[in-house]
Amino acid sequence: MIFNTFRFVALAFFLFALLGCKNETEKKKRYSFYILAKDGSEYLIEHDVLDQGNLSPANNGVLLEGRNMDRDVIVKAGYYYHLNRKTELFSKSGIQDKRLKSQFNIPLKDFSIENFNWLATDTLLLTGLNISGYNQTKFFLIDTKAMKVIRQGNMEIPKPSGKFTTLSIGLVNKEDNHLNIAYTYHITKGVSDYITSDTMYVSALSYPQMKLIKTDKDVRSTYPGGINTIQSYSFIDGNHDNYFMTCPGIALGNRPEIPTGIFRIKADSSVIDKTYFFNISASKINNHAYGMWPLGNGKVIVRSERKDLFKGLGDHYSTAHFEFYVLDLKTKEITRLNLPLDKGTRRECILVEGDTAYIAVNSNKAGNFIWLYDIKTGSLKKGLQLGGDTDFILRMDRLN
Amino acid sequence: MGIDQEVLERYHLGICNEQEQKLVEEWLFNADADELDLVAFDGSKADLKQEMWTEIRGVLPKNIAVVKPKSNAYFMWKGAIAASLFIVAMGAAAYFVFGTNFAGENPSMSFNNSSAQHVKHIDAKSYNVSLGPNSSAKINSAAGVIDLSGSLLISPKKDVEWQFEGTTKKITLKKGQTYIILKNSTSAEGIIVISESNLLDLPPVMQKQITTQFDI
Numbered sequence: 001m002i003f004n005t006f007r008f009v010a011l012a013f014f015l016f017a018l019l020g021c022k023n024e025t026e027k028k029k030r031y032s033f034y035i036l037a038k039d040g041s042e043y044l045i046e047h048d049v050l051d052q053g054n055l056s057p058a059n060n061g062v063l064l065e066g067r068n069m070d071r072d073v074i075v076k077a078g079y080y081y082h083l084n085r086k087t088e089l090f091s092k093s094g095i096q097d098k099r100l101k102s103q104f105n106i107p108l109k110d111f112s113i114e115n116f117n118w119l120a121t122d123t124l125l126l127t128g129l130n131i132s133g134y135n136q137t138k139f140f141l142i143d144t145k146a147m148k149v150i151r152q153g154n155m156e157i158p159k160p161s162g163k164f165t166t167l168s169i170g171l172v173n174k175e176d177n178h179l180n181i182a183y184t185y186h187i188t189k190g191v192s193d194y195i196t197s198d199t200m201y202v203s204a205l206s207y208p209q210m211k212l213i214k215t216d217k218d219v220r221s222t223y224p225g226g227i228n229t230i231q232s233y234s235f236i237d238g239n240h241d242n243y244f245m246t247c248p249g250i251a252l253g254n255r256p257e258i259p260t261g262i263f264r265i266k267a268d269s270s271v272i273d274k275t276y277f278f279n280i281s282a283s284k285i286n287n288h289a290y291g292m293w294p295l296g297n298g299k300v301i302v303r304s305e306r307k308d309l310f311k312g313l314g315d316h317y318s319t320a321h322f323e324f325y326v327l328d329l330k331t332k333e334i335t336r337l338n339l340p341l342d343k344g345t346r347r348e349c350i351l352v353e354g355d356t357a358y359i360a361v362n363s364n365k366a367g368n369f370i371w372l373y374d375i376k377t378g379s380l381k382k383g384l385q386l387g388g389d390t391d392f393i394l395r396m397d398r399l400n
Numbered sequence: 401m402g403i404d405q406e407v408l409e410r411y412h413l414g415i416c417n418e419q420e421q422k423l424v425e426e427w428l429f430n431a432d433a434d435e436l437d438l439v440a441f442d443g444s445k446a447d448l449k450q451e452m453w454t455e456i457r458g459v460l461p462k463n464i465a466v467v468k469p470k471s472n473a474y475f476m477w478k479g480a481i482a483a484s485l486f487i488v489a490m491g492a493a494a495y496f497v498f499g500t501n502f503a504g505e506n507p508s509m510s511f512n513n514s515s516a517q518h519v520k521h522i523d524a525k526s527y528n529v530s531l532g533p534n535s536s537a538k539i540n541s542a543a544g545v546i547d548l549s550g551s552l553l554i555s556p557k558k559d560v561e562w563q564f565e566g567t568t569k570k571i572t573l574k575k576g577q578t579y580i581i582l583k584n585s586t587s588a589e590g591i592i593v594i595s596e597s598n599l600l601d602l603p604p605v606m607q608k609q610i611t612t613q614f615d616i
Contacts (some may be wrong), residue, residue, distance in 0.1 A: 040595060186605050312590065314592040321484075345601040
């Protein structure tokens with residue numbers, strides 16, 4: 001009798017746990033939005049559809065309190081991974097009961113993330129710099145399931161020397177047994193006074209030893225890529241060729257006289273392909289661009305500024321002046337998307353699923369909408385609105 | 401028959417007769433009753449006091465019974481402290497009543513930080529300011545004019561709209577938010593005003609400088 005009671009309780013518990021899990025699965029949302037509201041508050045909104053509806057941060061979002069979260073967040077499989085530069089803790093958080101709850105924290109001392117790469121489902125490579133100087137390249141390899149550091153150390157990339165004081169890593173790609181890392185150097189004179197070298201570098205490092213194998217350099221443009229926790233600047237196509245853009249404009253490299261372009265590192269190579277260069281500044285776009293997202297079939301969307309519409313860095317983020325263009329990387333054909341002018345200097349704002357590219361646009365006049373671009377037909381239509389107090393959709397990520 | 405010590409004692413011990421009890425109670429509860437017959441309390445008033453004190457002292461704890469006489473220095477310091485407290489209290493009262501005439505304003509304030517590395521923190525009446533290295537600022541909150549060379553972190557305590565001196569550039573700063581203001585050149589285009597929540601829109605090289613300098 002006692003045994004039977006025990007068995008019944010165990011069975012009930014098991015069923016309860018099973019149902020609990022099922023509910024948990026049902027609740028998982030597909031997409032996540034990082035919102036900056038007009039009053040300066042920040043929200044995360046999780047939602048299932050992009051093609052219709054209207055959401056407001058106050059009604060549908062989770063207010064981000066304190067300073068544990070920021071928009072330089074890595075979103076994957078229901079979780080938000082973020083390094084807090086003040087506490088030096090790398091956290092794995094999820095939304096539970098309408099609150100963002102940190103589930104694990106691991107200390108990553110004296111580290112600022114420049115690039116992240118998922119090497120496997122639960123293996124995350126973080127590459128970046130020391131906060132104490134921004135002149136030493138470092139890495140952390142993390143098991144995100146157990147939230148443990150697998151390996152960490154410095155990378156053998158030459159420190160800035162001579163007149164150069166700091167560096168930026170803009171691209172990290174793992175090949176079979178080595179990493180390709182693109183970077184450049186800066187001269188910083190004061191809080192708002194800096195300039196970037198006219199040369200970009202690509203170094204091949206052995207993996208996992210992180211020892212320098214060789215370095216290639218290129219002067220056709222500078223400031224390769226950017227901080228990819230904020231925005232995407234590169235991708236690997238079906239042939240394993242790696243395309244990346246350079247960003248010498250005032251929002252990144254501050255060498256506006258140098259052209260913005262798209263470059264290629266061919267599969268299994270460690271050098272920039274000298275035969276390929278898509279010069280965006282010299283094209284009909286005639287402006288600097290920041291941010292590139294692949295559409296498939298050799299096409300990408302780039303987000304370019306309009307120098308005739310902003311005055312300087314002071315209004316670069318607040319003025320709606322950004323345009324979206326579809327580029328064919330092979331034929332170099334350029335098509336402007338007929339979207340409202342977008343605001344926000346850097347944003348993770350494009351998701352591609354099948355034949356649809358979802359583009360989040362922050363327009364002062366037309367509102368904050370997700371637009372649906374049909375890659376095959378080229379048609380555009382309005383989808384989900386982020387209304388209420390929304391000022392900027394800073395990120396749009398695939399959550400699950 | 402009058403009330404005397406002997407009758408009162410017997411009353412309290414519960415051994416007086418019915419007539420005595422009635423008499424005592426009448427005396428106790430009647431304001432018009434005869435005064436207590438004090439014949440029984442012979443001896444001087446001083447002796448009586450001394451006798452009472454001796455009895456009381458017998459039941460008191462020892463340490464309370466001992467009271468040391470205070471020295472003159474004690475009274476001098478007591479007076480001085482009291483006077484100081486009075487002056488502080490008056491000063492504080494004056495500050496709150498006539499606040500605008502004290503440290504907060506002067507509506508025009510000038511700050512200068514000639515250090516090449518350290519940030520200077522200033523807490524003014526209507527804003528908190530951290531001035532970056534090699535920077536100088538002048539804020540006239542009454543006239544709504546700001547002038548800056550270098551970098552500044554500011555948290556206003558109320559909504560303000562200021563104009564940059566010598567330019568037509570106006571800046572609106574909201575209470576409770578923190579702003580970074582940078583100015584290197586003399587043109588309005590060289591002025592950058594950005595709230596901390598938009599910091600990641602600035603070029604990363606500048607963000608790193610700002611977060612390091614201002615420790616934010």
